[in-house]
Amino acid sequence: MNRVFIKTYGCQMNERDSEAVAAMLRARGYRIVGDENDCDVLLLNTCSVRDAAEQKAIGKAGYAQHRKKKNPDFILGILGCMAQNRGAELLDRLPDVDLIVGTQKFHQVPDYLDNLRAARAAGVPVGASIVDIAEEAGSQNTIRDHLEPDAEATPQVGAFVSIQQGCNMDCAFCIVPKTRGDERSRPMDEIVAECRTLAERGVREITLLGQIVTSYGRRDYVHTNGISPFVQLLERVHAISGIERIRFTSPHPRGFKQDLVEAYGRLPKLCGYVHLPMQSGSNRILRAMNRPYTRERYLEIVNALRAVRSDMYFSTDIIVGFPGETEEDFQQTRELFEAVNYDMAYIFKYSIRTGTPAATLPDQVSEEAKEARNQLLLDLLQKNSLRRNDLLLGTVEEVLVEGPAKNGARFTGRTRGNRVAIFDAHPRLIGSLVPLKIERASVSTLYGELVLSGVAEVA
């Protein structure tokens, strides 16, 4: 009766939230299982950023409701962004959902499940749902639990660490300020302590997470010698022995100042891969999106970073078909997209989100135009990505060995530039940084052989 399966939709932040919920539930005596068809409690941690993401979770929940007919004790919960966005209204469509928990209440999930199970055990009729989407001061400090690896599991090599919640930017297209609330930062000491604990457990790579990490701590800490609180945090994580690689997502171009650019010159653990959301390459559309930077400024940041590290990798988020986007606007995006030469990109067709300023704008773009623009950028990306991977043929890249690859006997890891690599390895190399000679490349994957001389002592 205590087997829980958590299905996660959306971004890395959601992955991290799910992991924290799993850790809290395990501490409370629940079992986290890997088969959604064989669980007593199904929790969907949802995403609202695009309509398609919401529809997927609603479809899943609709289907899962039928399981109650066979097993009246089965518990179905909807957590996270869609729970926050739609609240009790979800029950109109999904009357058999037991639990709706918003983004500031993840830490309450164990109590709510205990209560639901106790009510079932006491014979209280099934039907009363728990809905909690209230705001909670300090909730940014509750996402701190990590799953303790069990003895047989592959050791954890990389970990996400949440450094802030919410966002105050109000980009015209974005539902996140509504679903995630006001921007709040976690105390720096707590983040550093969490990273230290992870390092002691064998974690080698930390990814700091937030909606707008470049704003981290701006209300709580001061700049010292021109160094922003976010860069101060990077310095402190960098000083932790055992941590070999640091990444973060996502910065905002507005906050990407010289101190952060220079950090790449003096903090070698900072991986040379930057995810820098562009959204559009048209200044007119950027203004309409309420994104306070220009294409010129964006390119300046990219060039400044390449000046510090010539082999820097870039990825981005782009929205095509924002209301009013003309063919000329799109050409500006395409031009900037080509100028930056992205190695990775998430390209989205604009999706109307009720309650955001852009939802009611005139000149919504047709689905056909969105599709064509989307496809064009995807084609460009494929070419760029392959070209970049081809350049690595015959070279040696450092990989962090993460574990067995999904299908087959080989192993997987990533380069500093965040390229996925597949190779043969011994399990004892998991968690080691090993040079890899690249022998073959596809658009998304590098294949090669580990160069093992001299790494025996690391293993």
Ligand code: SAH
């Ligand atoms: N601040 C976060 C953004 C979260 S939303 C970050 O930078 O990671 C993730 C991405 O989804 C955004 O960058 C944007 O490109 C896309 N997105 C947000 N709202 C959207 C919408 N209404 N339609 C299409 N894409 C959207």
Ligand code: F3S
């Ligand atoms: Fe959304 Fe813009 Fe914040 S994309 S999360 S409102 S920076």
